[in-house]
Structure formats: C-alpha cells, structure tokens
Amino acid sequence: MANADVKRQEVSEEQMAFFQEYGFVQVDNVLTAEEIKELTMFIEESMSEEEGLSVRTSNPEARLNYYRVLNQKVNVWRDHAGMARYTTHPKLASIALKLSGASGIRLFHDHALWKMPQDSKATPWHQDFPYWPMKDQFAHQTLSAWIPLDDVDEQNGCMMFIPGSHKIGKLRGINLSDPQDIFQYVQGTGLDNTQPVNVPLRKGSCTFHTGLTFHYSHPNKTDKPRRVLAIIFMPDGVVYDGKDHVVTKPLKLAPGTRLQGGVFPLLAGK
Template sequence: MTNMTQTQSPITQEHIDFYQENGFVQVDNMLSPEELAELREYLEEAMQTEGDLSQSTDKKGGLYYRVLNQKVNLWRDHAGMGKYSFHPRFAASALALTGASGIRFFHDHGLWKMPGDSKATPWHQDTPYWPINEAQAGMMSLWLTLDDVNEDNGCMAFVPKSHKLGKLTGIDFLNPQNIFDYVDGGQSEEHKPVIVPLKAGSCTFHNGLTFHYAHSNVTDKPRRVLAIIFMPDGVTFNGKSHPVTDGCGLQAGEPIKGPLFPLLANADA
C-alpha cells in the first residue's frame, strides 16, 4: 500500500459488485501509513482552528455536539486538507463504485465523536438533508477513520440493500424517530444491520440512501473521521437552503457545479 500512487484506486470488481448490491462497502488500507500520519496532523489543526469559511455544526457542550463534533468544508480554511478532500485516489474510487460518467466534490467534514458524554448517531439516510432534486442521485459518502474503530468508540453500522428502499423523511438527530418504522419488513433478515469495525486508514463508502448508524464513544479519546461527499456529475440543485450551497449563486433545477464543486474524476479521462 505504501507504494500506491496518488491516482491508483484500490477498488476491485468485488468491491463494485458488493457496493451496488448492498449500498455500502468496506475498503481497507485506503491510506498509506505516511499519508495517515499527515492527515492526522492536518485534521487536528483544521478542527481546532477558528476559520472563516469552514463551519461548525454546534458549540462545545451543545446537544448536537454530544452526537457529533462536526466541521464542514475544512479544506476552505486549511490548505493541507485540500490534498485529501480532493485526493485523486478517493475520487477515482468513488467513480469506480458508482459507475458515473464523472464525480464532483460536494463537501468534506470532520466528524469527531467525543469521549465521555457521547451519544450514538441515530439510524438515518443522508440524501434527505442534501439540496438535490434527484431521489436516486447516486451521491455517496467516503468515511475514512484516523483511529481504529469498533463498537466502543463509534464505528459504523449499515443496513444492506436499504438504498433500494427510496428516499425517506429526514431523521431529527436530537429526537430520533425509528427509521425502520417507515419501511414494511424493514427489520427482516435481509435488512439485518452489519457492524463495520475498521483499522485506522481504512474506510467505507455508502450510498446517500443507505441506512447507517454510528455507535457512541465510551472510550477516553475522540474518534476522528474525515468524511467526503461525492456526487455524480449532473446532479441538480432544488433551491433549498443548505450551508454548503447558500450564497453560491446556484439556480434551482440547474446542475450543482462551479468553483466549490469541482469535477474530480471523469470516466473519459
């Protein structure tokens, strides 16, 4: 893995088939040890810096902070983060998994699940929170852990094939509803959750419609993750307010593109 080039993707046909069928996939050793050490340094700096362009979801001590200490668009205040938020290997992997003609960047976010009084991230889909028109947009998240993760410190769990159930109502993270109530037979054996522990430097990709959950952190150290949202080229804006698109001059019904949403990978390249 140490010798993997910037653009070389570790994605195999087995990864692609699993992702397409189940709506998520585990990819081990996405980063080399050298890259992991560098990203840890950059992400620590970015999460602790009071920047003007990145955005924190909640202040320390807030109710949402206890679920996630989250900061969006870290790359805009930390140049080193741009190296990883726009990493060619990540975008090439997203392109291969989705089968899209092109992959654009939507946003990055640091996801710290703090120690002590931590809360689980409830079962939810991502797509209902994004300002897009398409119900089956094919948008996806890369969830890259900087620490070994398991059920004690906030690893992820996914419901296989749930991306085929369609776009549901968004869940209130502070007063969560049972997402399985929206789906007939949602707790059948076919939809039994799969817990995904990971080694540091490994990741998962999941479809924006896939049900997922993160355990609480009962350890004495933060669980540190970089997540990146990718979208197939051509996904269109629905005109609704969103922290990432507000003030960008996007028009409802038009494709999301421009300097903040660059095309990172192209199938014709």
C-alpha cells in the same frame, strides 16, 4: 500522485458488485500510515481554527444535544491546503467514480466528524441524501467516503449498515439529536428485520456508502475523540433543488442550478 498508485487502489469487480447489492463497501489500506499521520495533523489544525469559510455546525454551548452526537465542521478543504489535498485525493475520487457508475464525480463537501468522548450518544439510523439539496434522480449515484483517523470499533463509534437499504429509495430526514425511528417508514419491506452489519476499521481503511443506505454509529465510550474525515461525492450534472443547506446557502443559488465550478470541483472522470 503517480497513475500506478491510483490504479492500485481502485476497487475490484467483487467490491463493486458488493456495493451495488448492499449499498456500502469496505476498502482497506486506502491511505498509508504516513498519509494518516499527516492528515491527522492537518485535521487537528482545521478543527482548532475559528475563522475561514468552513462552518462548525455544532458547539457544546449552543447545541449540546447535537454536540453529544457529533462535533462537526463542514468544508474544511476550503481553509486548509493540506486538507484540500486529501479531500480531493485522486485515489478516493477514483474509487468514488467507479462505485457511482457516473461519467464524472464532483465534490459536494467534506466534513471533519468528531464523536466526543464519555458524554457521547449514538448517531441514529438515517440516510444522508434527504439532507442534501439535490434533485432526487441523482440519489443513487451520490456516495460518501468515511475515513477514520483512529482505529474504530463498537467502543468508540464505528459504523453499522443495513445491507440493501439503499434500494428502498429516499425517505424522510431524521432529527439526529431527537431521532425518529427510521424503521417505522419501512415496515413490511423486510428491512425492519434485516440484520445490521458492524464495520470496525483500522485507520487507513475506509468505507463508502450511498446517500440512501441506512447507517448508524455507536457512541464513543472511550476517553479520546473519535476522529473521521467524511467526503461527500456527487455525479457530474447534479441539480440544486432549492432546499436549505449550510453549503449552498451562502451561494444564493436558484433552484435548477447545476452544482459545479470551483466550489464543487470535478475530481475524476470526464
């Protein structure tokens, strides 16, 4: 990847300010049509594989309710060289570094997210950070890139965000298949009356949001899966808090261990 290509894709000062104020930002045309075509082929191959280091966290037989919300496979980059090229894409890592304000940005994990057609549920309002096994002081510098491989709108599962919700801090995790109402935790803060922002996207564009930003995605009412690559970025120096997580469990890490090395590669900075 040429340095000029990376520089061209970096976010503007206005986008950075928007992200800091509201906890999310839309970045258009981050991947070309040719890249999206290639990535779609790679991710379809990855989702069809049953062996390897990646983990399918839901299936229609064992976890039907969750499957209706999301059919998800975590760490696809570890089993497919093509996926690794996009998960570690320098354009995406450069944007994540700039938005986070960190001196270095690492990969926590990626995941392929299929919202299945017809018999689909909304992904309820939630924060991401409560599910991640990281010490709380790193919460404000964690963020996700959400990259649709199909055009997305209210009909097939685009995202919604609550502007400014990241400023509330870390709340309880929500059970995505039997959800609690996250807004009961923030009554009286103003967030319970804040208007959500709907973010339809054309494929090739994406959003970034912090690990503390409230977000939601619509059910998929179409007859095709809604396909997304999500990439979780964390600042260099993140410390494992000992909480159970599908990514860290096989590593048998001691609480207090830094998440670093080849499993959590440094993608930008430093």
